Every structure is written in C-alpha cells, then in structure tokens.
Amino acid sequence: MPDTHALVSDFLNNLEKRKIEGSKTTAKLTAELLRSVISQQRLPNLNQAGALIHAIKAIGEQLTKANPVEVAVGNIVRRVLHIIREEDVSLTTASIGGLNLQGLSDDDEEDNHPLVSAAAAAAAARTTLRPPSLQTLLEDIPPHSAAASASAALHHSSSSAGDSEDKTKSTDKNSRSRKLKHNVIEAVNELIQDIATCHELIAEQAVEHIHHNEVILTLGSSGTVIEFLCAAKEKKRSFRVFVAEGAPRYQGHTLAKELVARGLQTTVITDSAVFALISRVNMVIVGAHAVMANGGVIAPVGLNMVALAAQRHAVPFVVLAGIHKLCPLYPHNPEVLLNELKSPSELLDFGEFSDCMDFGTGTGSPLLHVVNPAFDYVPPKLVSLFITDTGGHNPSYMYRLIADYYSADDLVLQQRPTS
Structure with missing residues (x-):
C-alpha cells in the first residue's frame, strides 16, 4: 500500500499548482484519497469514530487551504465526515437493538409458560444454575477433599469466566473497528x-425539459451540459443551440x-450579443462551479449577465449540477472564496500595452491594471x-x-483546540 503521507503531499501539490481542474475530477480524486486514508488508519479501542x-478533518483542512x-x-471532505457519523450511529443502534432483542427473548421464554407458578419457576431456575457434574463429583470423592476440590473448581471456573470475558471484549472491539x-x-x-455517473443521471432528464424546435442558450464549456444536450438529441429532439463564446478563455x-x-x-455568438438574442431563446441551460446553501451559484464569468438578460x-x-x-x-461565510484572478496574459499578449506599464509616473505603480x-x-x-442527479x-x-x-458539526473543517 502506498504511504498515506506521500499520497496527501502529492495531492496537495497538485491542488496548489492548479494541476487538477474541474469539479468532477477534483471531487472524485478527493474521495479516492480519503478512502485510502481511511483504509490505512489505525483506530483506538475507544471512540473509533x-x-x-x-x-x-486534519487532512481536509490542508486540502481546502491548498x-x-x-x-x-x-464538499467531499464533509460528505465523508457525514458518512462516518452515520455509520457509527448505525452500528451503535444495531448493538443496542441486539441487546434489547436478547433481553426480550429471555422474557418471552418465561412468559410462554403461564401454567408454571412463580415458586416452581424459581426452583427450576435454581436447579438449572447448579452444575450437575460438580454435584456428582462432590458425592463421589472422599469427604476430606470435597471442600478443597470444590474451592479449586470454583476458582478455575471464575478464572476461565474472567479470561473469556476479557477475550470477548477485545474481540468485540476489534470486530467493531x-x-x-x-x-x-x-x-x-x-x-x-455517484460522482462518476452524475452526468448520465442528469442527462436522463433532458427529454423532460427540451422540446422540438426550441432554442437553447448556454455559455462556456461544461461536460454536464454537453451530455444533457446530446441526450435530448438522441431522443429525437430537434432544437438549436446558441453558444456564447465565454471570453477571454473562449x-x-x-x-x-x-x-x-x-x-x-x-450557433456561436459573442458575449455582448446575449441580450440582443435572448428574446429568441426558449431556455438557458448552463453548468455550475458550485451551488451554495442559499441556492446561489458560483459559475464561469459572464453568467450573471446572461441570468439578468433571461430574467x-x-x-x-x-442550472445543471451534480450533488x-x-x-x-x-456566500458570506469567511471560509468561502468566491473568486480568483487568472493571468492577464489571457487578455493581453506579452508586450502589448507595454507603454502603459510605465513606472516612472512617480506613483510607484503602473496606470494600467488588467483584471x-x-x-x-x-x-x-x-x-x-x-x-x-436526484432530480429537479x-x-x-x-x-x-x-x-x-x-x-x-462539519461545516467548519478547522480543528478546534482542546482545553
């Protein structure tokens, strides 16, 4: 098995250098990494969950900071934490349920004998608890050694019971772990x-939303949108797609x-032509980078303009989005970083507007900034x-x-210091 620390370090390095792109790929690789960590984690006897x-949480904090x-x-770190909590509760409930069922079965055995009186039941219980083999043994051996033999037998029985109880507890803890x-x-x-098949599950619903002779508008590039539109095409839907080019990455x-x-x-259109053509569109279908708890969407730049035009x-x-x-x-949580700035080279070629980058203005900074x-x-x-993938x-x-x-309990991944 590969070393957990090496796996985490490699994944952190790839995240920091932006070598992993796309929410689906990132989510799948994160889940696979956490699965490897869990499989190699050694759990204590107490409080295993x-x-x-x-x-x-310790690994998740590093990953989110990267x-x-x-x-x-x-999202995936919190999903895995939720899974651990659910499985721990399920095992605990099953254990308590098993004990209750055992107690109920013992009571049922007593209740199934309504003709037996309480005295007879007590006598039967005392007879059952006395080991017949020990009684026979005491009758057969000489009187002077009966007490010693009985004491030795009881001591051996007690020791065996204690050892058996310790072994049972240890076995139960290992088995539960x-x-x-x-x-x-x-x-x-x-x-x-679920992550691997989310595109297919979303695409299955395309025929319910796209109809004949409609015009669909989208912006940017999304694998979910591609599968969704192609699934409608396979269901013999005839429609047209307007694609806004999504500058500057196009x-x-x-x-x-x-x-x-x-x-x-x-039909490819410029981003600035969206408002002019939106009146000819029947529906806007787009992908998302993330969906927040309030229903807001973090999406490729330019989609807010499209949403305003559609309204x-x-x-x-x-919006198409996997779970x-x-x-x-x-969006207002301090842990959320809604945006990041990409390289200005996507907007301007190297050397272009170089005369505007003059630092000799006395302000110590150029007059032109590229955002x-x-x-x-x-x-x-x-x-x-x-x-x-669960529906609309x-x-x-x-x-x-x-x-x-x-x-x-898992919304904040930072570890809280223990007092």
Missing part, C-alpha cells in the same frame, strides 16, 4: 460511483465544436430550476438537500 473524524476556490474538495472501517469504505465507494468555442461533432445545430425576458434559467457541487456554506476574474456569482432569485429542485429547496448530505 471520533479518531477517524479527527484524522479526516485551493480555497475549488469548493468541491471541502473492522466493521466501522468496512462500512465507511463501502459508503465512500458508493459516493465515488471555452464556448470548444463546446461548439463538440456539439457540431455530435450532430447538433449550433428581463422571462426566459427560464436552468458533489452542493456546498453547505453561504481577469474566473467566476461570477448568480443569486438564487435569478435561477429558475436546478437539475441534479427549486433554489429554495437546496438547503433541504444539503441537510441530507452534510452534518452541522
């Missing part, structure tokens, strides 16, 4: 499978080429519908979904 939670903008990392890790790993495997060009290769009628012309604004993109935090934000924030009032939901319902997938 607490020790596992502490270890995952790339604060990629909220999918924190293995059971907890096994159940958590199985649940994490299911989580990884990811819309990549999306348009993919759609044309799959046989969809596609002005009463065009439905639909791994649901973030239990709000290239990566994301927009779309408030929930501009979103008509979320389509996830209104923005006001997102908090309910988040409550099912995260625990309130």
Whole structure:
C-alpha cells in the first residue's frame, strides 16, 4: 500500500499548482484519497469514530487551504465526515437493538409458560444454575477433599469466566473497528460511483425539459451540459443551440465544436450579443462551479449577465449540477472564496500595452491594471430550476438537500483546540 503521507503531499501539490481542474475530477480524486486514508488508519479501542473524524478533518483542512476556490474538495471532505457519523450511529443502534432483542427473548421464554407458578419457576431456575457434574463429583470423592476440590473448581471456573470475558471484549472491539472501517469504505465507494455517473443521471432528464424546435442558450464549456444536450438529441429532439463564446478563455468555442461533432445545430455568438438574442431563446441551460446553501451559484464569468438578460425576458434559467457541487456554506461565510484572478496574459499578449506599464509616473505603480476574474456569482432569485442527479429542485429547496448530505458539526473543517 502506498504511504498515506506521500499520497496527501502529492495531492496537495497538485491542488496548489492548479494541476487538477474541474469539479468532477477534483471531487472524485478527493474521495479516492480519503478512502485510502481511511483504509490505512489505525483506530483506538475507544471512540473509533471520533479518531477517524479527527484524522479526516486534519487532512481536509490542508486540502481546502491548498485551493480555497475549488469548493468541491471541502464538499467531499464533509460528505465523508457525514458518512462516518452515520455509520457509527448505525452500528451503535444495531448493538443496542441486539441487546434489547436478547433481553426480550429471555422474557418471552418465561412468559410462554403461564401454567408454571412463580415458586416452581424459581426452583427450576435454581436447579438449572447448579452444575450437575460438580454435584456428582462432590458425592463421589472422599469427604476430606470435597471442600478443597470444590474451592479449586470454583476458582478455575471464575478464572476461565474472567479470561473469556476479557477475550470477548477485545474481540468485540476489534470486530467493531473492522466493521466501522468496512462500512465507511463501502459508503465512500458508493459516493465515488455517484460522482462518476452524475452526468448520465442528469442527462436522463433532458427529454423532460427540451422540446422540438426550441432554442437553447448556454455559455462556456461544461461536460454536464454537453451530455444533457446530446441526450435530448438522441431522443429525437430537434432544437438549436446558441453558444456564447465565454471570453477571454473562449471555452464556448470548444463546446461548439463538440456539439457540431455530435450532430447538433449550433450557433456561436459573442458575449455582448446575449441580450440582443435572448428574446429568441426558449431556455438557458448552463453548468455550475458550485451551488451554495442559499441556492446561489458560483459559475464561469459572464453568467450573471446572461441570468439578468433571461430574467428581463422571462426566459427560464436552468442550472445543471451534480450533488458533489452542493456546498453547505453561504456566500458570506469567511471560509468561502468566491473568486480568483487568472493571468492577464489571457487578455493581453506579452508586450502589448507595454507603454502603459510605465513606472516612472512617480506613483510607484503602473496606470494600467488588467483584471481577469474566473467566476461570477448568480443569486438564487435569478435561477429558475436546478437539475441534479436526484432530480429537479427549486433554489429554495437546496438547503433541504444539503441537510441530507452534510452534518452541522462539519461545516467548519478547522480543528478546534482542546482545553
């Protein structure tokens, strides 16, 4: 098995250098890393779930600091913590239930003899508790050695019972530790499978939302959007797609080429032409970088402009997002970093406007600044519908979904100092 510290260090390095891109890929790799950590984690005899939670939180804090903008990392860490808590409660409930069932079965055996009186039952119990082999032994051996033999037999029986009890407790603790890790790993495997198939589950709903002769507008490039539109095409839906190019990275060009290769009628437009053409559009379908707890969306830059245009012309604004993109935090939380600035080289070539970068103005800084934000924030009032791998939901319902997938104790991943 590879060393856990080496795996975590490599993953941290890739996050910091932005070598891992895309929420789906990041979420899947994060879940696989945490699965490896859990499988190699040694648990104590007491508070096994607490020790596992502490270890995952310590690693999760490092991962979220490495790339604060990629909220999918924190989402998966919190999902795994929620899984650990659920499995611990499930095992504890099963253990208590087993003890209760055993007690109830003993009572039922007594209640199944209504014709036996209380005195007879007590006598039967005393007879049952006395070992017949020991009584026979005392009758057969000489009187002078009966007391010593009985004492030795009782001492041996007591010692054996104590050793057996200690071994049973140790076995139960080891068995519960293995059971907890096994159940958590199985649940994490299911989580990884859900992340891998989220595109397909979302695409299955395309035929319910896209109809004949409609015009769909999208911006940028999203693998979820590609699968969604192509799934409608496979269901014999005939429609047209307007793709805003998404300057300055022009990811819309990549999306348009993919759609044309799959046989969809596609029209590329500039970002500034969105408002002029929105009146011809029946629906806006876009992807998301993250969905916040209030239903707001962190999305590629330019989408807030599209959402405002859609609201002005009463065009439905639909967001496609896998469950791994649901973030239990709000935009105003200090842990949330909504944006980051990309390189100015995406806007200007090297040497271009070099005469404007003169530092000899006496101010100590150039007169020209180039700002290239990566994301927009779309408030929930501009979103008509979320389509996830669990179905379609209104923005006001997102908090309910988040409550099912995260625990309130795990919203803050920073370890609290113990007094």
